[in-house]
Amino acid sequence: MEFFTEYGPTLIVIAALVGFFMAWGVGANDVANAMGTSVGSKALTLKQAILIAMVFEFAGAYLAGGEVTSTIRKGIVDSAIFVERPNDLVFGMLSALLAAGTWLMIASFMGWPVSTTHSIVGAIVGFAAIGVSVDAVNWSKVSTIVASWVVSPVMAGTLSFLLFRSVQRLILLQDDPFTKAKRYIPIYMFFVGFLIAMVTLLKGLKHVFKDNGMSLSFLESAGIASLVGIVVAIIGSYLLSRVKRDLSLETDNRFANVERVFAVLMIFTACAMAFAHGSNDVANAVGPLAAVVSIVNSGGDIAAKSVMPSWILLLGGGGIVVGLATYGFKVMGTIGRKITELTPSRGFAAELGAAATVVIASGTGLPISTTHTLVGAVLGVGLARGIGALNLRMVGSIFLSWLVTLPAGAGLCIIFFYIFKASFGQ
Amino acid sequence: MALSNSISNIFGVSPVKPLQNHMSAAIQCVDLLDAFLRATFEGNWDEATAVFEQISTEEQSADDLKKQFRMHMPKSLFMPVSRGDLLSIITQQDNIANLTKDISGIILGRKMAIPDKLHNDFIGFAESSAETCRAAHSAINELDELLETGFAGSEVKFVKKLIRDLAAQEQKVDKKEQKLRKKLFNIEADLSPIDVIFMYNIIDQIGGLADTAELIGNQVELLLAK
Numbered sequence: 287m288e289f290f291t292e293y294g295p296t297l298i299v300i301a302a303l304v305g306f307f308m309a310w311g312v313g314a315n316d317v318a319n320a321m322g323t324s325v326g327s328k329a330l331t332l333k334q335a336i337l338i339a340m341v342f343e344f345a346g347a348y349l350a351g352g353e354v355t356s357t358i359r360k361g362i363v364d365s366a367i368f369v370e371r372p373n374d375l376v377f378g379m380l381s382a383l384l385a386a387g388t389w390l391m392i393a394s395f396m397g398w399p400v401s402t403t404h405s406i407v408g409a410i411v412g413f414a415a416i417g418v419s420v421d422a423v424n425w426s427k428v429s430t431i432v433a434s435w436v437v438s439p440v441m442a443g444t445l446s447f448l449l450f451r452s453v454q455r456l457i458l459l460q461d462d463p464f465t466k467a468k469r470y471i472p473i474y475m476f477f478v479g480f481l482i483a484m485v486t487l488l489k490g491l492k493h494v495f496k497d498n499g500m501s502l503s504f505l506e507s508a509g510i511a512s513l514v515g516i517v518v519a520i521i522g523s524y525l526l527s528r529v530k531r532d533l534s535l536e537t538d539n540r541f542a543n544v545e546r547v548f549a550v551l552m553i554f555t556a557c558a559m560a561f562a563h564g565s566n567d568v569a570n571a572v573g574p575l576a577a578v579v580s581i582v583n584s585g586g587d588i589a590a591k592s593v594m595p596s597w598i599l600l601l602g603g604g605g606i607v608v609g610l611a612t613y614g615f616k617v618m619g620t621i622g623r624k625i626t627e628l629t630p631s632r633g634f635a636a637e638l639g640a641a642a643t644v645v646i647a648s649g650t651g652l653p654i655s656t657t658h659t660l661v662g663a664v665l666g667v668g669l670a671r672g673i674g675a676l677n678l679r680m681v682g683s684i685f686l687s688w689l690v691t692l693p694a695g696a697g698l699c700i701i702f703f704y705i706f707k708a709s710f711g712q
Numbered sequence: 713m714a715l716s717n718s719i720s721n722i723f724g725v726s727p728v729k730p731l732q733n734h735m736s737a738a739i740q741c742v743d744l745l746d747a748f749l750r751a752t753f754e755g756n757w758d759e760a761t762a763v764f765e766q767i768s769t770e771e772q773s774a775d776d777l778k779k780q781f782r783m784h785m786p787k788s789l790f791m792p793v794s795r796g797d798l799l800s801i802i803t804q805q806d807n808i809a810n811l812t813k814d815i816s817g818i819i820l821g822r823k824m825a826i827p828d829k830l831h832n833d834f835i836g837f838a839e840s841s842a843e844t845c846r847a848a849h850s851a852i853n854e855l856d857e858l859l860e861t862g863f864a865g866s867e868v869k870f871v872k873k874l875i876r877d878l879a880a881q882e883q884k885v886d887k888k889e890q891k892l893r894k895k896l897f898n899i900e901a902d903l904s905p906i907d908v909i910f911m912y913n914i915i916d917q918i919g920g921l922a923d924t925a926e927l928i929g930n931q932v933e934l935l936l937a938k
Binding site for chain 2: 315319323399458617627670673
């Protein structure tokens with residue numbers, strides 16, 4: 287199509303810029319939400335948290351982000367409708383990026399707790415349903431996604447509740463919680479290692495294996511993942527062995543030393559959280575960009591099977607890192623100062639519950655909101671009588687915000703869609 | 713981008729530390745009672761006035777802490793313990809401070825001279841009552857450990873024992889109160905009737921300190937109930 291030969295490079299540059307801006311926003315705001323619990327519970331210093339976030343966000347995006355990216359890229363819209371009109375899909379994806387970016391700016395400016403994921407999904411559904419036709423939306427997929435937004439916080443809450451209860455049973459309620467903590471915490475570390483390795487093997491490296499003619503059965507993957515888990519647990523045990531009991535800390539609170547042991551575990555769950563976040567949220571910025579790039583490169587052939595160029599994921603990961611470095615550290619510091627009530631024994635349960643949920647969702651290609659999942663997880667710990675005080679009104683407004691975000695993202699996207707069409711003379 | 717777009721907003725301030733701080737302030741009042749009584753027994757009213765001023769200051773700071781505590785207790789808070797229980801605990805804690813101020817205030821205002829014969833019993837009774845308040849303080853001080861364990865297990869047993877000790881201490885105070893009243897009864901005919909009425913009144917209020925402490929213990933016990 288001559289349209290793409292004429293405007294292709296311009297479109298890609300616009301998409302890359304807006305995509306980078308979105309990724310920057312994710313790094314500046316979203317990562318802080320995912321990692322703030324670690325900083326708040328003093329398990330990590332701000333610098334350590336930033337470092338972990340940079341490495342594991344990137345790894346998560348690169349190794350396990352493919353499924354969610356492909357959902358955003360081609361799962362929400364029905365490609366068949368766009369075969370005749372690829373221009374609309376390109377304009378739509380561009381508008382979606384721009385709309386989500388704008389909405390996030392507005393919301394952040396006003397202090398509304400909105401989710402990147404909800405903005406982008408709302409925007410894509412908006413342009414496809416109203417800008418093109420109601421049939422252009424893959425409604426069954428969209429309803430699965432919306433259902434997952436309800437299920438994910440509930441699941442994370444349940445997991446965290448059970449995790450915290452197990453910590454109570456095994457460690458906190460025992461006569462010598464310090465020794466018990468050192469004995470049982472490596473098991474949780476094993477889970478962290480196993481979880482990340484399993485998702486990476488089953489989903490992330492699928493394409494790499496395919497290219498090399500390799501394949502792993504589920505059991506083989508489980509075996510390798512267990513090995514990784516054991517290695518992680520051994521490293522963890524070494525770190526735990528360096529934590530010595532300091533009796534002077536126990537005059538004020540007898541559990542002060544136990545919490546120091548949990549702080550070591552939280553380093554691992556923070557890695558898991560960053561990985562999970564990277565695997566799910568980078569797709570919001572990268573998915574629409576990938577759609578634009580693949581259509582332009584194939585000259586308008588939507589059906590063409592194209593491998594996503596690696597520069598796109600690099601751009602997404604890079605945007606997050608830049609976002610963290612320019613703004614995210616500030617936000618994370620502020621969040622950290624505000625959640626001092628969350629001790630490592632709680633923070634770990636919330637993070638691990640949320641990370642497990644997000645990673646599983648990423649594996650199935652469902653774009654969910656990490657922040658909302660984490661809120662669900664925190665509530666789960668709260669239900670186990672673990673947290674001093676939770677502000678239910680705020681929880682309500684967080685969940686209300688996603689109802690508002692869908693039409694807002696959709697509305698903005700439709701406006702941008704028509705502006706793009708008009709300015710390219712379509 | 714604004715910072716309120718963050719998960720930190722769902723965390724309220726834990727009620728435990730403010731509650732403990734308030735109790736500490738109330739106990740500061742109680743701790744001064746002994747010095748105050750001894751000063752009055754010696755007839756050193758300047759010293760007694762100085763101690764009363766200290767008690768007043770502490771009572772005022774307890775009042776301020778109570779107000780702040782209540783301000784941070786909106787109904788939308790989700791806590792491991794009931795909001796109502798916490799609010800009645802802080803009311804009782806505040807009563808300890810108020811009672812102490814009232815007791816010292818009346819004694820000072822009337823320049824009340826407790827008969828020499830009663831001094832030892834009186835001091836012993838007041839000290840025992842203060843001890844009950846301190847026992848309630850230790851129970852309140854366990855709240856952070858209770859929160860750490862999620863209100864379960866051996867920590868609950870430990871706190872239950874503290875509350876049993878508190879109840880036993882309150883019984884001792886009751887015995888001492890009876891003894892003191894009896895001694896006062898034996899000599900009351902020789903004293904000015906108005907003074908005697910106020911002495912009974914003071915004894916009542918000092919006993920009230922121990923009763924209030926026991927109420928706090930009962931409230932803490934309610935927190936432990938599932």
